[in-house]
Amino acid sequence: MTVRISAAAAMILTATIAGCSDPAPKNEQRLPPVNPQAASLQEGFSTLDRLIEAAKREGSLTVIGLPRDWVNYGEIIDSFSDEYGIKVNQVEPAASSQREIEAAAQLKPDVFDLSLEVAVANAPMFAPYRVQQWQDIPDHLKDYGGRWYAGYGGYMSIGYDPRKVAAPASYADLLKPGYSVSLPGDPRQTSAAFNGVMAASLSGGKAEAARGVEFFGRLKKAGNLAATERTASVVVDWDYHNAERAAHEANGGQPGWKVAIPGDSVLSAYYVQAVSKSAPHPAAARLWQEFLFSDRGQNLFIKGYARPVRMEALEMRGTLDKELAARLPVTNAKPVILTIPETDTAKTYLKREWALKVR
Incomplete structure (x- = not known):
């Protein structure tokens, strides 16, 4: 009699354990196979x-x-x-x-x-x-x-040395005596330099290549266009580059580089x-x-x-x-992003006109 009870109990216990362990593998089986090529x-x-x-x-x-x-x-x-x-x-x-x-x-x-x-x-x-x-x-x-x-x-910005020039309130200020302005490369070859030209051209929230080229032509004529960044007191570049330079100089213990994003609109x-x-x-x-x-x-x-x-x-x-x-350059300007057709048209214009008008 005792043996029969133990056997029955063992069967019940085994069934109970099996029943308790069933859900985990079933749940696992419900997940589909991994597909590393999937779109989400x-x-x-x-x-x-x-x-x-x-x-x-x-x-x-x-x-x-x-x-x-x-x-x-x-x-x-x-x-x-x-x-x-x-x-x-x-x-x-x-x-x-x-x-x-x-x-x-x-x-x-x-x-x-x-x-x-x-x-x-x-x-x-x-x-x-x-x-x-x-x-x-x-x-x-x-x-x-x-x-x-x-x-x-990022936003296109004006990085400047406050020990040499006053904080520019607009791109037009860069035409004033004493400013020495540089781009981070040739705008016909370097994306940041191209966008610097387009940023300077913003008017009414719209960028226009002809206006940008004309502006840099005026800078050149005024003697305010520097040959290299090393000799410039101003660099028109993305704010993440100018802000990093400002932070680097500040960490060196010198009150150096500052960043300005002037205007009601900013190229982004x-x-x-x-x-x-x-x-x-x-x-x-x-x-x-x-x-x-x-x-x-x-x-x-x-x-x-x-x-x-x-x-x-x-x-x-x-x-x-x-x-x-809080470390990012402050601005309330409205971001302006060039469309692909606008970018293509502007780059074609610069390749044709830059050497002729910025001498």
């Missing part, structure tokens, strides 16, 4: 943890055109690698946007960081992927199909992110995008004096690092 986290991985696991199995990520001293990319790369244990291979860090595209077949990067016009022109090279914060990115700064999307940007531009359609590490590439667009990643861009695309959303949700944001 939900479609390809179901959860962020599964994306992280897939990326860790790949073990590596290859990036191109990301100098460590550019908008804090050094810390961003290190933070990503430390967080997920994924090795980040940096190839051709000084590559321009166009060079990134040209070198892709040989160097096989997983992700791209590109100017808007280069991204649009080469969209077929990119795999669609919408990050979790997709709705925070303004419609005019992302591809409808998810192939590219703005990550960070963004760099966009994209996943390579032939990425050797597709899961790591998608995890990289999720990291860049996370609150942490976006705040790390601010630390590099760039303006993250989700800045307004961060502020609304209380996740903006206010101490870092």
Whole structure:
């Protein structure tokens, strides 16, 4: 009798244990297989943890055109690698946007960081992927199909040495005696210099290449156009470059470089992110995008004096690092972003007229 009771009890206990353990594997089975080529986290991985696991199995990520001293990319790369244990291979860090595209077949990067016009022109090279914060990115700064999307940007600014010149209240002030003005390169070849010319041309919220070229022609005629940045008291450049220079000089204990963003409108531009359609590490590439667009990643861009695309959303949700944001140059100007046709038309004009009118 005792033996029968024990056997029955054992059967009940075994059934109970089996019944209790059934739900876990069933729940696990309900998750679809991982698809590293999917166009969203939900479609390809179901959860962020599964994306992280897939990326860790790949073990590596290859990036191109990301100098460590550019908008804090050094810390961003290190933070990503430390967080997920994924090795980040940096190839051709000084590559321009166009060079990134040209070198892709040989160097096989997983992700791209590109100017808007280069991204649009080469969209077929990119795999669609919408990050979790997709709705925070303004419609005019992302591809409808998810192939590219703005990550960070900046405003064109006037950096100046207050020990040599007064703070300029407008671009027109740069025509006054005593100013020595430089661009960061040849505007026919360098994107920042091109945008400097277009920024100086803003009138009524609209940029016009002819007006910009004419302005720099007047600077040249007045003797106010410097040959190099080293000899200039003023540099027209993106605010993240000028602000970083100001911070560097301040850290050196000298009250040096200052940054001004004059006017009611300011020229703005963004760099966009994209996943390579032939990425050797597709899961790591998608995890990289999720990291860049996370609150942490976006705040790390601010630390590099760039303006993250989700800045307004961060502020609304209380996740903006206010101490870092307070270091950005202050302005109430309305951002103006050139369209692709406007950029193409302006660049064609500069190539034709710059040498003739700025001598």
